[in-house]
Amino acid sequence: MAYSDKVIDHYTNPRNVGTLDKSSHKVGTGLVGAPECGDVMRLQIQVDDNNIITDAKFKTFGCGSAIASSSLATEWLKGKSVDDAMKIDNMDIVEELALPPVKIHCSVLAEDAIKAAINDFRVKNGMEPIALEKSHH
C-alpha cells in the first residue's frame, strides 16, 4: 500500500514535535491509544487567556499515518479557539491526508487526542470535561 504524498510529507517533516509543560494550567495534554495496539499519541495544547490555542505539540508512537494525523492536527490547532478545535472531525483528517480505510483509526485517534487535551485543559481550569462519545473503534 502506498502512502499519499501528504502523509509522506508530514511523516518526513513532522510539524510541532515536542513537549509542553504539562504541569502548567495553560497546557492541556491528551494521551490516547495503547502500546499493545501499536499506536500511542500524545497531543498538547497551550491556551491563552482568550481561549485561543497558541501552541500545539505532539509525539506519536505508531505507523506513518498515525504520525501524519497527529502532525496535521497540531497544524490545524494552532490559532484556533478551543471551541473550534472541538469541532475537528476525524474525517477531515482522512480527507486531507487521503487515508485508506485501514488507516482511518489513525485519524480517530488524533481526534480523540485533541478532545482529551481540551478536556485536560478544562479540568485543570475548573471547567467540566465535555462528555465524549465512546471511541469509535
Added chain:
Amino acid sequence: MNIPIYLDNNATTPMDPRVLEAMIPYFTQKFGNAASRNHHFGWVAEEGVDYAREQVAKLIGASEKEIIFTSGATESDNLAIKGVFEMYKDKGNHIITAVTEHKAVLDACKHVEKLGGKVTYLPVKEDGLVDLEVLEAAMTKETILVSIMYGNNEIGVIQPVKDIAAIAHKYGALFMTDATQAVGKIPVDVNADGIDLLALSAHKMYGPKGVGALYVRRKGPRVKVTAQMDGGGHERGMRSGTLNVPGIVGLGKACEIAGQEMESEAKRLSALRDKLQSALTVLEESYVNGNVDHRLPHVANISFKYVEGEGLMMAMKDLAVSSGSACTSASLEPSYVLKSLGLSDDLAHSSIRFGLGRFTTEEEVDYAVEVTKKAVTHLRELSPLWEMFKEGIDLNSIEWAEH
C-alpha cells in the same frame, strides 16, 4: 549499490540467473508434456523432470522416487497434512503441530479439525523452540502425525527436528516438516533427521515461484498420502496435474546450486548477519527475537522498543524488510509468532525482520545499519513512549485506553 536494498529474503528470493538459464529452453523448444510417453517432445520434457527430481532428492538426501512436485510449499503442506489424515485416519485421528508454524500448516490442521481430527498446537519456549518434554507429553496412541517446521520464517530459529522425529517415531507417528526456509540454506538430510514428509519451495532458494515439492518417504516406513486433487494420476497418484516442466527444471537447478554453495554461503551470510545484528543491538533497548544459537544463518529479527515497526519501515524506505507489526490489518494484531515467544504486544509491534540472501553484499549491510540506526533514532524522538522511558516512567503503570 542499487537502492532500495532487498533484505526480505525470507519472503522470497530473486532468481539466480543460472536457474533462469536452465529453464529457458523448456518454455519454447522443450515444451512437451512430461506425461506424453509416446513421442520425442514428451520424452525430452520427462528427461528434464527426471533430472530435476534427482537434483532435488540429492539436496535432502532422498531418493528421486520420493519427490512429488507441487505448486509450492503451501500445497505441499496441505497435501502432507490432509493427505496423511485421510490415509491414516483408521489408525488414529490426532495431529501435533506448534503455534509458530506457517499459516499453511496451521490452516491445514484447522481443516483437519473440521473433518473430525484432533490437533494439538504446542506452545514454544521463549526462544521459539519446541519443548521436547511438552511434545512427548502430548503424544497419544491416536497420534498419527507430528508436523514441526525446520526453520521459522519470522525469527529463523531451527527446531531440534532429529529429536522431534525420534519422539514421533517412538509413539508410532509420522514426522513431517515444513522445511521451506531451511532447505538450501543449511544441511537437511531426511534420513539423518528421521523425516517422513518434507515440504520445500523453489522461490525461497533462488528458484522460480509457483513450484515446490513434497518429499514422501518410501522405505522404513513406506508413507502414503491421499491425493487432494483429482485428475490424471501424475506423481505416483499423489498429485495430479500436468507438470510445470520449466518450473521443475528451475527448482532442480536451484537445489543443485544450493547444494554446491551452501557451506560457503552460510558462513558468509552468518558473518554479515552477525555484523548487522551487533551494529544494531548497540542501540539502547533493542532485542534479538528467538534463539540465536539455533538459527538460520541469514535471518535476524530485532525489536526496537518504543518505536512502531510499520512507522519504522517507512523511515527505512531504502530497505525492503518486513515487520511483525500489523497496523494495516483490521485486527491490529501483531505477529502471532512473536507473541507466542511471550513477547509483549508492544515489542512485537516494534520488530523488524532482516533477511539476507545470496546477492546481499557487505556494502549493503553497512548501509542498512546506517539507515536503520537513523530511522530508530528519528522515530524515538517522535515517540511519547521513548520520552516516558527516558523520564523513568513505568509504562505499565499507565492506564492505557485499549482501542
